[in-house]
Amino acid sequence: MSSYALYYYDQCPFCQMVLREMRNTQVQVELMNTLTNPVNRQDLIQGGGRGTVPCLRITGENGDVQWMYESSDIVQYLKSL
Ligand SMILES: N[C@@H](CCC(=O)N[C@@H](CS)C(=O)NCC(=O)O)C(=O)O
Known part of the structure; x- marks a missing residue:
């Protein structure tokens, strides 16, 4: 199974648009606040390339990691799960 984390x-x-959509999904999404935890922001920049939020980190079954940045793309993706 894939796993998910929202920066x-x-x-x-x-971010609020994405958080609203998450209430309608069954999947578990780990919440990574980048303001209250600077380590999360560092991880986001290091992994995804920039500190812009929201960003959904998708870790596939085989361990490959995808960083999805646009709120509309994230909402669409969550709807498709
Ligand atoms: N088009 C983007 C806009 C995201 C955006 O502008 N996020 C702001 C916060 S509201 C941000 O992260 N700004 C800081 C930065 O770009 O490093 C989306 O819809 O997700």
């Missing part, structure tokens, strides 16, 4: 912070309206 976000509360004051970001794009």
